[in-house]
Structure formats: C-alpha cells, structure tokens
Amino acid sequence: MLMISPAFYCRSIYKSFSRFCSSVQQKMKVLNVAEKNDAAKNIAFFLSQGNSTRREGFSVYNKIYEFNCYALGQNCTMSMTSVSGHLMNYEFTGAHRSWQSCNPEELFDAPVVKNVTEDFLNIKKTLEREARQCQALIIWTDCDREGENIGYEVINTCVAVNPRLDVYRAKFSEITSQSIRRAIANLERPNKNISDAVDVRQQLDLRIGAAFTRFQTLRLQRVFPILADHLLSYGSCQFPTLGFVVERYLARENFVGEEFWRLKVTHTVDDLTTEFRWNRDRLFDETIVTALLLRCQERPTAMVEKVDGKPKSKWRPTPLDTTEMEKIASRKLKINAKEALKIAEKLYTKGYISYPRTETNIFPDSINLNSLVELQAGDTRWGNFAQGVLQDGANPRQGKKSDQSHPPIHPIKYANDLSGNDAKLYEFIVRHFLACVSKDAKGHETSVTININGELFTCSGLMIIERNYLDVYPYENWNGKNINNYTQGSTFQPSSIEKVTGSTTAPPLLTEADLIALMEKHGIGTDATHAEHIETIKTRSYVGLQDGVHFEPSAVGMGLVEGYDTMGFAMSKPDYRAELEADLKRICNGVRQPDQVLREQVAKYKSLFRIAKEQVNKIDEAMGKYIQQTANTISEAEDPLIPSGPAVQTVYACQWCKLNMVVKRSNESRRFFLACVGFPACRNAIWLSNKIIDLTVSDRTCPTCGQEVKLLDFKFQPGSMAPYYPNSYTGCLHGCDEDFLQMLGARLNPTPSARTNTTPRNQSQNDSGFSGSDNSYNSRRSTSSNSSRNYNTPNFPSNPSAGPGGNRRPSYSNGYDDGINCTCNVPAVKLTVRKEGPNQGRLFYRCGKNRDEQQCNFFVWDMSGGVGTDAAGTHDDGPRWDNNSRFGGSNAQVHGGGRRGRGGGDSRGRGGGEFRARGSRNSSGPRKCGICHQTGHTRRNCPQNEG
C-alpha cells in the first residue's frame, strides 16, 4: 500500500489550486498602444472579431478597447489604447527658451529635454494607469521611422511606472483582418536604432531651426522696421522648398528667348491635311532657312522615301505611392496636396484604403489583387471594367520603388457612401488601382518620310486599337491622328511649303505638383510633410501664387535666399538635408552612432552660423535690394547677435567648394589644421606640423596671394624650426611660400581627388579626426564634395558625339585658358557638340578632369558669342535655363555675360585667384628639401632632420 505523508498531500493540493487560480485569475494582461485612436479601434475590432468593449481614458480622444485574444502563446486580456502621434517633443530649458535672454548661437549647445507635450498629458496618464496593471506591452504604431520613435515614447512612459513590462512590436502595413492577425502571431522587438535616428533629426531640426530663425528674424526686424512684425523662420525643409521656387523664378527671369525658323510642308487630300515636320526641326539662322526654302521651291515634288508602321503602346500607370497621389490630386482633381493627404488618412482609418504614406510602387505577391478588384465589380461606374480585369486576371504594372514596409495605395473596401472630395479621391484611388492592374493601351503608328530636293520631312499618324486602361482612367488622354495614305517610292505635289518662325520659351513657374516632385527627388520632408512645408512658406509670405496655380517668390523670400547664397552657403539647396538623411539611414542600419552624427551636424551648422553672423551685412544688402529699403545701421550694443565667444576667422576660401577655410585643432592629437566649414559635405583639410604650439589668424592679408587671403601667426616649439624660422612667425598657407608649407609638412589639396593625402602622415587612422563636442573633422571618409552644387542635373548631353555619322568623341576646340572652372575647381574644357541635331556645332564647357577620374556634372554652354556653326548653323534646341544660372558659382559667372544682369551680378570672383596660386606652385623648379633647401631628397629623409 502506498503511503502518502500529510505534508506531501498538502503540497499537491496547493499546486493544483495554484494552477487553477492562475488559469482563472492570472490570465496575462497586455497593454496595446496604437498611433491614433482610429487605428486602435480598428485593430481592436479585428483582434477581437468585433467583440471589444470600449471605455474612457483620461484623454477624450483616445479610448480604451478591451477584449480577449490569443497572443504570446496564451489567451490574454487585452486593453488597447492610443496616442495621437508623437507624445513628446524636444524643448530648450531656462533662459534658452526666451528670444531675449540668450544669444541664438548658444542654441547649438544648449541643453534640451524631451517632455510630454502639454496637450498629451492626459494620454500619458492613461498609459501610466494601464501599464501598471499589465505584464506586457505591444506597440502598434505605424511601421515607419517616426512610428518606431513614437513607440519608444510610449515604452519609456510605460516602463517608467512598470519596469517589469515585457515589450513587443507588432509589424503591419495595413489595417485588415489578415494583416493584423499576421502581426499578432509574429510579434517582434522594437528597434532602438530607428528610434535613435529620429531623436537625432528632432534635436537638429530644433537647434538649427531655432538658432537661424531667431538670428534672421531679430536681425532683419532690427535693421528693416518694415519687417518688425514679420516672423522670418528658417527650417531645414522649408528653406530648400523656398529655394526651389526662387531658382525657377530666376531661371525664368533670366531667360532670354531666341528666335528660330523652320520649314513646314502640308499636303491636303479630300479635306484631310497632313503636316510634315522638318527633320532639321528648327534653325536659329534665318538666312540659311530661307536658302533651304528656296531650294525646296526650286523642285517642289515630294518623293516618299520611307513608310514605317509599328505597334505603339501607352503604358498603364504604376501602382500609386503618396507623392504620385498628391501630384495627381493637385493637377487633375484640383485638391491640394495637404488636403489630399488628409482625406487619404481619413479613408485609411475608416478602412477604405491601404496606408496612404508609402514610397512603394510595387505590389507584393502576398496581396490578392483579384479579390481586391472583385470588391469593385458591382459599381455602376467602373464595375464593368473591373469584371473585365477579372476575366484576364489582375496583372499589375510594377514600379521600381519600395520602402519595404507599406504596399502601394489601393482600395481595400468598397465605398459608395462618400461625398465631396472624399468621394473624388476614393474614386481616383480605385480607378488608378484598376488601371494599373489592367492592360496598356495599344495603337499603331505610321511614320512617313519625304524628300523635297534634298530636304527631309516626316509625319506620323496614330491609330488607337485598344484603349484598355484608358477606359477606366479619365485622368489621361491618348488621341489618334489621321494622315493621308502614302506609298514608298511615290511622289506628290505638296499643298504648301513655307518658312515659319517661333521663339524659345522660358520655363514655367513651378506648380504645387512640380514642387512636390522636386522635394521628393531631393529628399526634402516626408510624404506626409511635403504639403506642410509648402504651406509654411506661403504663411511666412516667402512665396505667393500667381494665377492661383504657379508659385512666385516674394521680395522677402528672394532677399533671404540671395543673402545666404551670396555667402556661398548651400542653405537654400537640398544638399545639407540630403546628407543628414543619408546619415539617419546609416543610424537605422546600425552603421553609425547617433551621438557621433549629432555632434558632426551640430558642428557644421554652428560654423555656418558663425560665418553668417560675421557676414550678416550680405543678408541685409540682399534683403534691402528686394524690399527696396535701406538697412538701418545698428551699434554693437544694439545688436542682439554679438558673439559670446571668439569668432571663427576665415583664412581663405576653400579651393574645393568656395566656403571658408578656418583654423581648427584636433582634440586628440592637438595638431592644428585648416579645414573647410562645409564639412562634412566638403572634406578639404590641411594638416600642419605638431611643432606648432599656437596658431591664430592675423589681421594682415597676404601681399602675394591678395586681399582674400589672411596671414597666420605661428608660435613654434622653441628652437624647433631653427635656424630657418624664429619661434614666432607670420606666414601664408595659401601656397605662395612653398618652402614654408613644406617645413610644416603641409600639403595643399587643389582638387577633391587629392583628398587621400589629407590625413597627416604620422597619425593613425583613428586619430586623423577629432571627436570633441563641436569639432569632428575627419578627412578619411569619402563623400562627394561635388554634390554641394549643381543639384539640378545639368543639361549635359549624355553623349554629345554619338550620333550617326558624328565623331565618337567631341573634339577639344580650346584648352584650359578661358578662366572658367568646373565644380571641382579645375579649369573647364571647351568642347563642340558633334552629334547631329539642333545643338550640333555649339560650344560648351564640361568638367576639366580626365575621363578616368571622377568628373563632376559641370555643364554650361559657351555664351561668349562665337558660336561654332556647322553646315546647319544650329544653336540650342530648348530653353537655356537649366544650368543653375543663378546659384551655380562659375556657371553664373559664365552666364552673366550673355544675360540680362540682375542687381549688379554676383559677388563671387575668387576662383581665378586660387587657380593662379596653384599655377605658380606648379611652375617652380625641381623640388627642394624644406629643411636644407637642397634638391635630390625631401625633408623626410634630409640628413639634418632629427625625427
């Protein structure tokens, strides 16, 4: 008989009871948090299969939904609530909050804190109360960079009151039953890297935005009383947006139309007139066109040389992403981008469409497109078309972009209860979806070439065979064109041969759709904020709408952009933002450390800020010019922007990018070096000898190199430079004194291609830069410094010489002596367009580097007058506005001669001086040792060199 002790008996009862209790009472309690209330509601609906109950939280907008659900391997009691976007925001503290009580420059280093925004304190209270009662937390914020950061705001809030919370991340890209169920079954952990990247962006946006906004507002309000009530904000997205508007405006203003002539032939048979276009298109020399007209008229019989027929397609659209939706809404539906996105958000949260903020235009295989088409099959407007698609099966045209998180925008539920713009946008999304999964339109094109006494003319006709997607997509047109019948080898008498004239036309001002396209192309803002930034520059009166559609800069907008532009800063260009974006991606991928990126970026903008402060008169002048006011002079005592510390002094202009070279000192090696303030966009740096114990910029300028080059006061370790230099010495580092440079172990870098030698020879890779709080120059990383200019892809003929019959390479018509430097500051080469076509014979300049080196995109037509004409004598065949004529440094100078000048031209003119300096170095004799001044060896292996 088995004996059971009373103690054992009691223990087993206790265990069973515990199991019972835990199964009944201790069901795991899980807090779920979504990014917004609508999302929480719908996610709760799908997880609970419609059986959730609702109760109030502290915030009236963010409810709590409760239900049971299987998750994390067990049945859980779920409570689901939400935030309303970001819960927290970075702020300055104490005196730095006030405009009056601190110098704006301090904002780059001032402490910032991330606090819950006052409006959201109730949401925070709800989260804290719920979190205390839960064992796990699941983050359901949107699956993008900002969503991850919002997730961490929630996590930090909840974990602060319940450190034992087990935290998970649900990944989903649309709020459908299937997607949500998949997410709960495949929970992940939140990604800190992604959230960190957002923290870096937030801090930078705040510091840079606040510092420059206060700087330019305070300054301009003070010197121009007329602006006393204007807030003149600066932001890393709004300013480049303004820059786009200004650039196009100037391109248009500076455009000079050019008259051209062409020949036109018509042939009328039975009321149908066929018009033939001249194969030479158009010429800019009337005499030649007249001569060619006479030649045709001499023997006016047209011989049909060629009749070609071929199938022609008009492609259905690619799947819809956010910016495409905004652009088409703006152009075709007349719903502006901001409104369109707002409506799309609403349609998304109501479950009618997929997530509307997406960069993807490729449908993943996992989406059952046919079932989505089927949802639309009953509609009276597009139902028949949908049924047609189902017969062949949905076949999406695929784009090339994917953000790896959201699919293209598509309808996920049929709706017939919408009205106004909501209905209009939904209809567009449905029609676009049906169009992109259907078939291309098909046609047949006939092309006829005729010869009239040696001159060739062509016409083409189009017959549309199948309209296909066009039947459901009224936002695009495709019209057929009838022509007469022609047979190869036949002849006919043309009805008319005439000379017609026209003029090249200026580019149009930007529309909202154009502006969004530019922002997208250059990475300014997000899908969700493009429209906001446009709104901001309108509110600030930086731009206005001409005829309600086209953007035009205001005087204030012009003044601001030109002010910074005159300093040589790329503030109004998208490059700085693009560089930050690239670094943010590296943080997300774990390649870069967030604090390092933050330090670098703060240092860069702080340097720019100091120079802007030094040269603030340039902003005054530009602004004064446009608003037609004279700047009041203000005393230093009145100036709220007097620097609190010693100002950074410029030594000379950077040879690479034209920004300023300043004195820096490595925190680690304590070596001095000259570096460009454009870092990290520009990595020009000149490292100096470790025998220098102090280095300051003197007040004197170099008598050899000129007014733009400052001399430097050196203090050497006692005796270290003897017998050639005293312990204190004033010298030039611009290149006029080669011996001195060599003594310092300094090497100038005339072009970015020489950058590999900018690291000091005796330093390890790790100590080539320094990592102090406001300086982190590091010359070893390779980044294109050319990208800081010419962001508008120049109109460079991709292969100007490859036309039929042309030479394979353009020929050099002259060398390096025109005084025009390309973007890498190398004398540009002048070439001739050989390719047959309207530009044949024209002269242009391009990057002066060899083809086997990395060339910049520099391109500019030669406007000096002597246009190289060939037999055709043709010139430009299009608007000549796309060479960055206003902002492009050398380009602007080149164009300045041939254009209507604006405001007395550009203030730049340093390129030539620098080039002369380089030339003088190159022309010196055999290289001499810097120590003993003998040839045959260098200072490194000089017998007199101790170390």
Place this chain on the structure above:
DNA sequence: GCAAGGTC
C-alpha cells in the same frame, strides 16, 4: 514669436 514630425 523658432523646426519637423506625428496627429485631432
């Protein structure tokens, strides 16, 4: 009185 990014 500043930014940009979420969202109401």
